[in-house]
Amino acid sequence: MSVNEAIKELIENLSMEIVMADKNDGAALTPILKKLNPLILIPLNPSLVNQTRILSAAAVMHSYAKKAEESGNGSIEKALDVLSRAAAAMQVIADGNQPSEAAFPPELGLQETKEMPLKTEFASLYLSLKNLSLKAKTAGKKETAAAAALFAVIIEKLSNAEALQNEELLISMEAWSGAEMELAGKSMPMPKTQEQSSTVHSPLSTVHPEASEQAGLNTDPALLAEFVTEAMEHAESAEKNMLRLEKEKGDKEALNAVFRVFHTLKSLSGFFGLDEIYLLVKETESLLSKIRKGELAISETLMELLFKSVDYLKKMTANVSASLKNNTEIAREAGLFGHVQEIKYTAERKPSVLSAVSEACLVNTAKDAKPQAQAAAMKETVKIDSQKLDRLIDTIGEIVIAESMINAGAESAASASGGYFKNLSHLNKTTRRLHELGLALRLMPLAAVMQKMERIVRDQARLHNKKINFTASGGETEIDRSVVEKLQDPLVHMLRNAVDHGIERTGEDRKKAGKPETAEIRINAFHRGGNVVIEVSDDGKGLNRDRILAAGIENGLIEKGKIPADQDIYDLIFKPGFSTAAVVTDTSGRGVGMDVVKRNIEALRGRVDIMTIKGEGTKFSISLPITTAIIEVIVARLNDEKYMIPALSIVESVRPSYGSIMTVAGKGLMIKLRGSLVPVFSLNKLFYGKKKEKEDAVGQTVVVVEDNNKRAGILVDELVDRQQIVVKSLSNGMENIPGIAGCTIMSDGKVGLIIDAAEVIKNATREKEEAIV
Amino acid sequence: MKAAAELDGKKNAEAGKYLTFKLDSEEYGLKIQKVKEIIGVMSITKVPKTPDYVRGVINLRGMVIPVVDLREKFGLAAVIDTKETCIIVVEIMKAAGIVSTGLLVDSVSEVADIGEKDIEAAPVFGGDTNTSYILGMAKLRGGIKILLDIENVLSTEEIVEIEKLK
Numbered sequence: 001m002s003v004n005e006a007i008k009e010l011i012e013n014l015s016m017e018i019v020m021a022d023k024n025d026g027a028a029l030t031p032i033l034k035k036l037n038p039l040i041l042i043p044l045n046p047s048l049v050n051q052t053r054i055l056s057a058a059a060v061m062h063s064y065a066k067k068a069e070e071s072g073n074g075s076i077e078k079a080l081d082v083l084s085r086a087a088a089a090m091q092v093i094a095d096g097n098q099p100s101e102a103a104f105p106p107e108l109g110l111q112e113t114k115e116m117p118l119k120t121e122f123a124s125l126y127l128s129l130k131n132l133s134l135k136a137k138t139a140g141k142k143e144t145a146a147a148a149a150l151f152a153v154i155i156e157k158l159s160n161a162e163a164l165q166n167e168e169l170l171i172s173m174e175a176w177s178g179a180e181m182e183l184a185g186k187s188m189p190m191p192k193t194q195e196q197s198s199t200v201h202s203p204l205s206t207v208h209p210e211a212s213e214q215a216g217l218n219t220d221p222a223l224l225a226e227f228v229t230e231a232m233e234h235a236e237s238a239e240k241n242m243l244r245l246e247k248e249k250g251d252k253e254a255l256n257a258v259f260r261v262f263h264t265l266k267s268l269s270g271f272f273g274l275d276e277i278y279l280l281v282k283e284t285e286s287l288l289s290k291i292r293k294g295e296l297a298i299s300e301t302l303m304e305l306l307f308k309s310v311d312y313l314k315k316m317t318a319n320v321s322a323s324l325k326n327n328t329e330i331a332r333e334a335g336l337f338g339h340v341q342e343i344k345y346t347a348e349r350k351p352s353v354l355s356a357v358s359e360a361c362l363v364n365t366a367k368d369a370k371p372q373a374q375a376a377a378m379k380e381t382v383k384i385d386s387q388k389l390d391r392l393i394d395t396i397g398e399i400v401i402a403e404s405m406i407n408a409g410a411e412s413a414a415s416a417s418g419g420y421f422k423n424l425s426h427l428n429k430t431t432r433r434l435h436e437l438g439l440a441l442r443l444m445p446l447a448a449v450m451q452k453m454e455r456i457v458r459d460q461a462r463l464h465n466k467k468i469n470f471t472a473s474g475g476e477t478e479i480d481r482s483v484v485e486k487l488q489d490p491l492v493h494m495l496r497n498a499v500d501h502g503i504e505r506t507g508e509d510r511k512k513a514g515k516p517e518t519a520e521i522r523i524n525a526f527h528r529g530g531n532v533v534i535e536v537s538d539d540g541k542g543l544n545r546d547r548i549l550a551a552g553i554e555n556g557l558i559e560k561g562k563i564p565a566d567q568d569i570y571d572l573i574f575k576p577g578f579s580t581a582a583v584v585t586d587t588s589g590r591g592v593g594m595d596v597v598k599r600n601i602e603a604l605r606g607r608v609d610i611m612t613i614k615g616e617g618t619k620f621s622i623s624l625p626i627t628t629a630i631i632e633v634i635v636a637r638l639n640d641e642k643y644m645i646p647a648l649s650i651v652e653s654v655r656p657s658y659g660s661i662m663t664v665a666g667k668g669l670m671i672k673l674r675g676s677l678v679p680v681f682s683l684n685k686l687f688y689g690k691k692k693e694k695e696d697a698v699g700q701t702v703v704v705v706e707d708n709n710k711r712a713g714i715l716v717d718e719l720v721d722r723q724q725i726v727v728k729s730l731s732n733g734m735e736n737i738p739g740i741a742g743c744t745i746m747s748d749g750k751v752g753l754i755i756d757a758a759e760v761i762k763n764a765t766r767e768k769e770e771a772i773v
Numbered sequence: 774m775k776a777a778a779e780l781d782g783k784k785n786a787e788a789g790k791y792l793t794f795k796l797d798s799e800e801y802g803l804k805i806q807k808v809k810e811i812i813g814v815m816s817i818t819k820v821p822k823t824p825d826y827v828r829g830v831i832n833l834r835g836m837v838i839p840v841v842d843l844r845e846k847f848g849l850a851a852v853i854d855t856k857e858t859c860i861i862v863v864e865i866m867k868a869a870g871i872v873s874t875g876l877l878v879d880s881v882s883e884v885a886d887i888g889e890k891d892i893e894a895a896p897v898f899g900g901d902t903n904t905s906y907i908l909g910m911a912k913l914r915g916g917i918k919i920l921l922d923i924e925n926v927l928s929t930e931e932i933v934e935i936e937k938l939k
Contacts, residue, residue: 751837
């Protein structure tokens with residue numbers, strides 16, 4: 001007999017009993033009560049909502065009848081009337097129909113709860129709780145009943161996506177402790193209903209029992225901030241090793257490294273009560289564990305899942321960081337539960353035949369340990385507060401200046417003894433060494449940036465459905481810390497361009513061109529002269545000269561009829577707004593990219609050059625000064641002011657003979673330099689707007705500077721010295737004075753200004769064009 | 774009369790210690806908390822394309838700071854530096870953090886303790902005259918010192934002008 005039929009029978013019995021009751025019999029209600037009990041205690045089938053209503057009705061009738069019994073004979077008649085109507089209503093429900101409003105007598109106080117559309121998963125929970133509540137009430141366990149009822153309300157709210165007040169949760173939890181004590185006097189395990197909830201998609205369900213207990217204790221912002229830093233580092237490390245794993249599926253070291261990351265993060269996030277992160281890493285860790293044991297093979301889909309996990313991890317850690325900074329709630333990540341379910345599903349697949357094979361692979365490639373990678377990681381590192389580091393380096397800079405001041409003074413020390421100069425030379429050597437060390441502290445290897453690039457190329461390649469092999473070399477090349485950070489965006493952009501535009505659209509296209517199907521994108525870094533050179537190259541189609549030329553004419557960047565040199569045509573892509581891309585894709589083609597790239601690199605005092613061969617590929621070459629802190633300059637005197645001109649920008653200096661200077665109509669002063677005319681102008685004019693009289697370059701020196709293939713001559717009185725100086729920036733709103741790149745403290749203690757050669761050249765050529773005779 | 778003056782202008786000056794200095798025969802005061810140090814005049818490097826009242830920059834133990842000629846700023850005639858001429862280095866709070874600037878003055882007098890009752894509101898001259906940089910007037914031993922709001926004197930607008938000159 002089904003439950004439903006059993007219920008119907010019970011209700012029938014009940015009705016009969018009520019009908020047969022004698023209203024004058026004081027004990028008439030007792031058998032009715034007896035008949036109500038089984039209805040209350042029926043094992044509840046949660047999916048049959050009607051059963052709850054019957055159950056609630058029965059319970060209410062029970063208490064009503066009891067009260068009537070206690071209050072004596074006078075109320076028996078009324079009670080019987082009420083009960084019989086109620087029983088009739090119950091029968092209607094049991095038959096699967098809705099009773100009319102009037103069916104349940106108001107005396108029962110049975111409120112027709114408005115049937116809220118509880119989602120199925122909530123419905124079962126809700127009903128279990130309600131059931132529990134009623135059972136508890138009948139059993140006289142008031143606390144339990146109250147607690148269960150409170151939780152039921154919470155579930156109801158959740159199912160309607162209503163906001164929960166913290167107090168509600170707290171009160172419910174407190175009520176539950178009361179219930180526990182009431183039920184047993186000893187601590188009970190979490191009730192069945194709570195455990196069931198762990199399979200339900202509700203925030204409550206992700207609560208890890210231990211974690212939530214400690215949740216209050218571990219929200220110390222300082223500790224959380226450290227967690228954020230560590231988690232980010234772990235995420236980077238995991239990603240790096242996942243990339244290795246993807247390339248070399250048998251790389252045991254890499255797999256273990258990834259596993260360790262998630263294992264560590266599991267305990268950390270649990271400790272901090274970061275429930276969602278905990279859930280994510282816990283499931284990912286079990287997935288990884290299965291892979292380690294050989295129960296699962298590493299497939300493309302699996303790697304995708306792992307990468308997605310890392311992405312979620314990064315996003316969620318960033319959310320924690322943001323919530324710390326802004327003092328708000330931690331934002332949730334949409335799609336997280338979906339992702340976790342996917343992981344669970346993948347993990348639960350039965351071990352495949354492949355597992356045996358992968359096991360074999362794991363064992364065989366026990367030559368796993370990539371020695372050089374490990375060795376590189378072996379360097380012991382120390383974390384330093386970057387502010388302290390900067391101050392240390394500033395101080396070292398001061399010592400260098402002080403030393404040169406002493407040097408300058410020493411030259412005029414007539415009574416210097418032999419020992420004095422020996423000591424001075426020793427000081428020189430030590431300072432030089434200290435200085436180099438200081439500079440070295442600021443340097444950082446490019447490897448970290450390159451690794452990020454690898455991930456980006458990989459993702460982009462998948463996005464565009466292209467097979468691309470990415471190699472990075474020269475990661476140990478070091479460059480100033482501040483530069484590394486600013487390099488990222490330009491590099492990302494260039495790589496995206498390479499993937500999107502550089503590489504042929506399909507493998508077929510490549511095959512037709514006689515190239516291997518898998519394209520190559522390379523990034524290479526090395527030292528050359530005083531610079532760090534970073535090359536980004538691809539073996540794709542190369543730049544299309546004709547299309548760029550056409551677009552250049554179209555955008556008005558080239559005059560019609562003028563055909564510039566090839567190199568100048570390629571340089572057009574650096575102009576703002578320029579784009580020949582047929583389609584504006586998500587990654588590029590909007591024409592805002594390459595000019596920003598160029599500007600960013602120039603802001604770092606670097607330059608970028610293009611080399612391309614149609615059909616064979618393109619190479620971008622970025623050249624940056626290793627450190628921006630110290631440069632070599634030529635000190636020049638003009639009137640009684642001294643100016644520093646960066647040696648790198650100087651081509652040569654001449655004392656023009658009378659014949660080589662000329663005033664060209666409309667263009668001002670020029671000198672003839674090996675066949676070409678170089679415009680000359682005076683710093684006086686640039687800086688103070690007025691020309692000194694008799695500034696005609698006779699008897700003076702012209703320093704020829706060059707930038708981007710353009711030249712100008714700077715008129716000075718004489719060259720004084722060649723020095724290495726520490727570059728300081730002018731602050732207080734004077735950072736952007738045109739023509740001044742910065743300043744330094746000279747050996748006489750005075751402040752000396754550093755000339756911005758590029759700016760000067762720009763002004764010089766512009767002035768010449770505007771000059772009135 | 775005091776009431777009338779208060780109605781006219783705002784009394785922003787607080788009681789406390791003020792460093793007093795001279796420009797011509799006028800005495801001025803600066804809150805001592807803003808003053809970092811006082812140094813004798815030293816060689817100032819001219820920086821082109823800066824407003825006239827910016828004399829240039831100096832080297833203060835390795836830090837390069839600008840020097841503002843207060844005479845020029847207040848529209849007084851220029852004079853040759855004497856051995857009394859000093860640079861008062863003040864520290865003010867800007868968006869970028871704490872910024873040091875030097876003020877070139879004729880001479881420095883003393884650190885005076887100015888009480889609440891000695892301070893009067895800045896007079897309102899009417900018209901467009903902007904006197905937001907005057908915190909108030911202090912009466913001290915028969916003389917009147919003009920208490921300056923140094924942040925206003927070196928307000929950002931002027932420095933931003935340099936940007937506009939580009």
